[in-house]
Amino acid sequence: MQITAALTETQGAPFTLTPLELDDPRPGEVLVRMVGSGVCHTDLIVRDQWYPVPLPAVLGHEGSGVVAAVGDGVSYVAPGDHVVLTFNSCGDCRMCVAGRPAYCDQFFAYNFAGTRADSSTPLHRESGDVHGVFFGQSAFATYAVATERNVVKVDQAAPLELLGPLGCGIQTGAGAVLNTLRPPTGSSLAVFGAGSVGLSAVMAAVVSGCTTIIAIDLNHERLELAKELGATHTIDGAADDTVAAIQELTDGLGVDYSIETTAVPAVLRRAVDALNQGGTCGLIGAAALGTEASIDMSSLLFGRSVRGIVEGDSVPRIFIPKLVQLYQQGRFPIGKLIKTYAFDDINQAVEDSEKGITLKPVLTFA
Missing domain, CATH: 3.90.180.10 (Medium-chain alcohol dehydrogenases, catalytic domain)
Structure with missing residues (x-):
């Protein structure tokens, strides 16, 4: 045809x-x-x-x-x-x-x-x-x-x-939270990059019951939308010391979970540095093949981890209909x-x- x-x-x-x-x-x-x-x-x-x-x-x-x-x-x-x-x-x-x-x-x-x-x-x-x-x-x-x-x-x-x-994009951000990180109620999460993937993660964090949800971006309009979608705090990634700002919001400890969506190596470093001891960073951002990033090895020794995530760890026939239901209920x-x-x-x-x-x-x- x-x-x-x-x-x-x-x-x-x-x-x-x-x-x-x-x-x-x-x-x-x-x-x-x-x-x-x-x-x-x-x-x-x-x-x-x-x-x-x-x-x-x-x-x-x-x-x-x-x-x-x-x-x-x-x-x-x-x-x-x-x-x-x-x-x-x-x-x-x-x-x-x-x-x-x-x-x-x-x-x-x-x-x-x-x-x-x-x-x-x-x-x-x-x-x-x-x-x-x-x-x-x-x-x-x-x-x-x-x-x-x-x-x-x-x-x-x-x-x-x-x-x-x-x-793809929405299931990636939402699945990173709901399928991979699975934060318990009351957890803290920082999302680096408030694009459609990052904001999907914000919405999923609300569904999960996270009580501290921090969105970081350079675009003020996106940060305002993040607040509308449930972010409890926003950080201007250009104007602020991101890691210090996150620590200030979390009693100096850092967040339980972070998600990196930008594919910028320096941002991945901040997403790891912003974790508390035992915290997990989910890496979503798709960089060019061969892109390398620097991580403080001593920081990882204290129970921190970086987890690569593709397609939100989704089994699509199961996960996508669940997202549709959440949308129809007004929760996503x-x-x-x-x-x-x-x-x-x-x-x-x-x-x-x-x-x-x-x-x-x-x-x-x-």
């Missing part, structure tokens, strides 16, 4: 809306009519080739839509179901079998190769094949082919156009993070995201 996709032709180039041919779903695959697609930091760093996904390619990995058709053997979803598209995984390796698909042994092959496992792609044009199945979906298109494994059925009463970011207001853009305004959405004007752009499809 013919679709329209936002094509990434070369490194750093603008997205160009391009007609492409999309194959019918194969056995185990699902054809989805896209309703919404979040624009994520990962899409942009892949466009810029921090991670070497082969180009030309169709990116996008926070899709939401309606199942249009299914391939042979698919039983989990049927045409008409509302779904969120999330990351892909093999389902058979030691990590997948252990219920940790975000750490699939084949994670890069299933999400960043630009092809299926057999090296084919479902996207084509007259001049040749186009790399697709980015994160098992390539959601910057009017239709996408995903797999039964990386679609998540959601309540049809929820606003489908807003749910795509639950497939993701709409406050999102601004929608028509699909053909994708480059404006990207520009607004990169300038910090919009926290979480979501493309909508007519």
Whole structure:
């Protein structure tokens, strides 16, 4: 079938809306009519080739839509179901079998190769094949082919156009708190970076019952939104000595937990230094491959730890519907993070995201 996709032709180039041919779903695959697609930091760093996904390619990995058709053997979803598209995984390796698909042994092959496992792609044009199945979906298109494994059925009463970011960015921030750190009621948490991922962590900290929730950012408007979403304190990362300010708010001890979302090595150091003894820092920020950071080894000796977190340690079929329920109950207001853009305004959405004007752009499809 013919679709329209936002094509990434070369490194750093603008997205160009391009007609492409999309194959019918194969056995185990699902054809989805896209309703919404979040624009994520990962899409942009892949466009810029921090991670070497082969180009030309169709990116996008926070899709939401309606199942249009299914391939042979698919039983989990049927045409008409509302779904969120999330990351892909093999389902058979030691990590997948252990219920940790975000750490699939084949994670890069299933999400960043630009092809299926057999090296084919479902996207084509007259001049040749186009790399697709980015994160098992390539959601910057009017239709996408995903797999039964990386679609998540959601309540049809929820606003489908807003749910795509639950497939990656929002589940990453929320899952870092709810799945990984699991702070007990009354805990303290500092979130470094008040973007959509960091603010999702703030909202999750409220759900968890944290009583000291500190948001750190350079953008005053984002800090005000953090307060609205439940942060008990905010710190200007440019004007203040961040670690000293956190210690002052915690009787000189530091926080029980911190989350680093910025991918800036110096910020990771502060996120660790701000911990109390026995505290844990969750590292979320995706830096360029090979980026190194300096940590005080003596500090780690006193029970402190750094924990890398991918996709919020989520099992998507379990976690994403829980987030939808929290949203429907008014306890997880993701709409406050999102601004929608028509699909053909994708480059404006990207520009607004990169300038910090919009926290979480979501493309909508007519």
